[in-house]
Amino acid sequence: MAAESTVMARLTGPVSEAGRCLLFLLRMLSGIRPRAGQVLSVLQQTYLIGARSLVIIMICGFFVGMVLSLQAINALEQFGASDQVSLLVGKSLFRELGPVLTALLFAGRAGTSITAEIGLMKATNQLEAMELMAIDPVQRVALPRFLAGVISVPLLTAMFSALAILGSVVFAIGVMGLDAGIFWSKLQNGVYFQKDFVGGVWKSLVFGGIVSLVAVYFGYSAKPTGAGVGTATTNTVVLSSVLILVFDFIMTSFLF
Amino acid sequence: MRANYKVELASGIFLLLGIAALVWLATRATDYGQDIGEDTYTISARFSNVGDLRDRAPVKIGGVTVGLVESISLDPVSFEAVVAMSVDSRFDEIPSDTGASVLTSGVLGDRYIGLEPGGAPDMLQDGDELFITQSALVLEQVIGKYLFNAGKSEEEK
Numbered sequence: 001m002a003a004e005s006t007v008m009a010r011l012t013g014p015v016s017e018a019g020r021c022l023l024f025l026l027r028m029l030s031g032i033r034p035r036a037g038q039v040l041s042v043l044q045q046t047y048l049i050g051a052r053s054l055v056i057i058m059i060c061g062f063f064v065g066m067v068l069s070l071q072a073i074n075a076l077e078q079f080g081a082s083d084q085v086s087l088l089v090g091k092s093l094f095r096e097l098g099p100v101l102t103a104l105l106f107a108g109r110a111g112t113s114i115t116a117e118i119g120l121m122k123a124t125n126q127l128e129a130m131e132l133m134a135i136d137p138v139q140r141v142a143l144p145r146f147l148a149g150v151i152s153v154p155l156l157t158a159m160f161s162a163l164a165i166l167g168s169v170v171f172a173i174g175v176m177g178l179d180a181g182i183f184w185s186k187l188q189n190g191v192y193f194q195k196d197f198v199g200g201v202w203k204s205l206v207f208g209g210i211v212s213l214v215a216v217y218f219g220y221s222a223k224p225t226g227a228g229v230g231t232a233t234t235n236t237v238v239l240s241s242v243l244i245l246v247f248d249f250i251m252t253s254f255l256f
Numbered sequence: 257m258r259a260n261y262k263v264e265l266a267s268g269i270f271l272l273l274g275i276a277a278l279v280w281l282a283t284r285a286t287d288y289g290q291d292i293g294e295d296t297y298t299i300s301a302r303f304s305n306v307g308d309l310r311d312r313a314p315v316k317i318g319g320v321t322v323g324l325v326e327s328i329s330l331d332p333v334s335f336e337a338v339v340a341m342s343v344d345s346r347f348d349e350i351p352s353d354t355g356a357s358v359l360t361s362g363v364l365g366d367r368y369i370g371l372e373p374g375g376a377p378d379m380l381q382d383g384d385e386l387f388i389t390q391s392a393l394v395l396e397q398v399i400g401k402y403l404f405n406a407g408k409s410e411e412e413k
Contacts, residue, residue: 047263051270090285155274162277165285193288197281
């Protein structure tokens with residue numbers, strides 16, 4: 001009997017965890033009030049998790065653009081089609097690499113710090129103290145971080161893609177000596193605003209929501225011990241990475 | 257207060273940078289704004305084969321883009337491909353006996369529609385149809401014809 005109940009618990013565990021996560025999201029979103037205090041704390045979190053992720057995103061974007069054009073030129077040269085490199089770089093960036101890589105980097109750079117911060121607040125009883133003062137910690141602590149994440153990821157994605165195209169320009173035009181006019185005209189004629197660009201922005205919005213929700217939820221539900229916070233931080237990276245790639249496939253099959 | 261101001265300034269700069277990157281990408285790295293002007297009129301043409309012509313392919317006169325392919329559909333009765341094109345109304349003096357052909361830019365390039373202006377005195381109006389059309393050259397068919405002819409000439413010898 002006891003064994004049966006643990007099997008049941010194992011089966012229903014992930015489902016009820018997902019349910020708790022959904023309720024957590026609703027509880028958080030119900031606290032949205034467009035007041036100065038909340039806007040200010042969202043702005044502050046945007047600085048902490050968005051603006052401070054900028055450097056790593058920009059460096060990674062630049063090198064991703066360089067390596068993409070290096071590989072693309074090598075492959076396309078065999079067909080005498082190295083002019084198409086900007087098209088390949090642009091399409092793959094806007095559709096897949098920009099949103100996915102930015103979200104993965106964001107999960108590693110900002111998601112972990114959100115989880116660790118909230119988990120530590122819980123371990124040091126700060127969240128309980130807020131509840132004693134009739135302040136809802138979900139709305140006070142988690143909501144600004146969640147909203148800041150949703151705002152930041154699309155903007156970071158845009159900067160990632162911009163720097164990647166710059167990297168591609170530096171490598172393809174600067175190093176390999178491709179024609180700049182052909183590079184830009186291929187990009188402007190072959191990459192579609194409606195399909196490629198807007199689709200990528202939708203993706204990055206969804207990814208931003210996923211990473212931020214996982215990060216704040218795992219921080220909030222962490223075991224209030226040192227090891228518990230560590231586990232929660234690891235889980236944040238693992239689960240948000242998996243979810244990003246799963247949702248990337250789902251959204252790609254609907255959007256494109 | 258001082259620290260708060262710095263944070264606000266930094267996040268403001270971050271937001272501005274992000275939006276600037278979005279705008280830059282949208283305008284410089286996609287086909288946004290590549291649309292022809294707001295004022296357009298629609299003409300159509302029938303082809304027996306359009307090859308791999310796509311929506312939004314350019315419509316050119318003398319190599320200069322004057323419009324875009326709006327839609328490609330199949331006439332259910334005559335089984336001809338009907339291509340609707342929107343043309344910038346700045347070019348409203350295209351003769352009505354203009355010919356349209358599906359061409360390819362470069363060897364492996366994209367398909368586009370080339371218009372060959374005729375000499376008729378009356379001009380194309382919105383909704384008009386072009387009657388002189390030339391279908392796309394499909395590489396397999398061309399090669400097939402060539403091989404067929406080559407085989408026949410061998411036999412004749």
